[in-house]
Every structure is written in C-alpha cells, then in structure tokens.
Amino acid sequence: MTHVTAAIITNQDNDILICQRGAGGSCEYLWEFPGGKVEPGETPEQCIVRECQEELKIKITVQGVYAETVHQYPEQELAFTFFKARLVSGTPHLGVHKQIKWVKPEELTNYEFCPADVEIVERLIRESN
Ligand SMILES: Nc1nc2c([nH]c(=O)n2[C@H]2C[C@H](O)[C@@H](COP(=O)(O)OP(=O)(O)OP(=O)(O)O)O2)c(=O)[nH]1
Ligand SMILES: [Mg+2]
Numbered sequence: 001m002t003h004v005t006a007a008i009i010t011n012q013d014n015d016i017l018i019c020q021r022g023a024g025g026s027c028e029y030l031w032e033f034p035g036g037k038v039e040p041g042e043t044p045e046q047c048i049v050r051e052c053q054e055e056l057k058i059k060i061t062v063q064g065v066y067a068e069t070v071h072q073y074p075e076q077e078l079a080f081t082f083f084k085a086r087l088v089s090g091t092p093h094l095g096v097h098k099q100i101k102w103v104k105p106e107e108l109t110n111y112e113f114c115p116a117d118v119e120i121v122e123r124l125i126r127e128s129n
Helices: 044-056 105-110 115-128
Strands: 002-010 016-020 035-037 059-072 077-089 099-103
Touching: 002 044, 002 059, 002 115, 016 044, 016 105, 035 044, 044 059, 044 077, 059 115, 077 115, 099 105, 105 115
Parallel strands: 002 077
Antiparallel strands: 002 016, 002 035, 016 099, 059 077
16 A cells, blocks of 8 residues: 655644645645655655655654544555654745645635545644634
C-alpha cells in the first residue's frame, strides 16, 4: 500500500498551513496538508521534512504523530501518517500548489479538503473549541 505523510504545520500565531492542489492530478483543486509519498529507504518523519523542504522551501520540526489512517480511494488505498509540526524557518513558497494559506482552526471548515482529510479537519476543529 502507498504510504503518504502530511503535516499539520502551525506558526507563531497557531495558524495552520493549508495548500490547494493543482490541476491534473489526484484530488485536483482540493485542499490538503502538505506532504507526499514515502520513498524507499526513508522514514515517514524524514519524508515529511523532505516534502516540506522540496514543495514549500520551509524547515519544519516534527512534534509528533497526530493520526494514522487508511483511506480507500476509487483508484487506490492510501495509508496516511499525519504529523503535527512547527514552522522553523522560511516562508511557504508557491511551487507545486495552486494556493497556500495560513488559517485559524475554525476557518478550516471553509475549504474543501481531500476526502481522506475530512476526519482530520473535523477533529482539529473540535479540539480548537
Ligand atoms: N500531500 C497530501 N496528500 C494527500 C492528502 N490527503 C490526501 O488524500 N492526499 C492524497 C493525494 C495524493 O493522491 C496522495 C499523495 O500525495 P502527493 O501527490 O502529495 O504525493 P507526492 O508529493 O509524493 O507527489 P508525486 O511525486 O506522487 O507527484 O495523497 C494530504 O493532506 N496531503
Ligand atoms: Mg505532495
């Protein structure tokens, strides 16, 4: 099964970083937590640090695992590790995404996320209340 990592990254204001996926791939134009597929020989934690560096040009520090889930998409089953992380340095750079935003937890409800993320978003909103 393909293993995907994603990070719930917060800044000094405790805003959360969300990214809108681009055209032409899976989950087109849906919002996601930044991340990607784990490569051979890499730990999930190494993967999320690498993906944030590659896709957003930012340094993060991983605080811990927030959730581990499996989601069945029509094309494939994906196993996810969602990490909680903190922005250490850099400003998120628009490279592979269509849009990038820092939002308050209660604002997450205004964005349409990838199906696998919906339960994560609901939990983040619940825990912010
Ligand atoms: N990064 C990320 N992917 C997610 C999330 N939720 C979700 O369903 N996905 C799906 C979309 C993709 O089908 C799959 C892998 O994500 P990806 O496209 O970012 O993988 P990647 O960065 O390694 O990119 P690529 O090399 O495969 O093009 O996981 C999420 O919150 N973050
Ligand atoms: Mg990615």
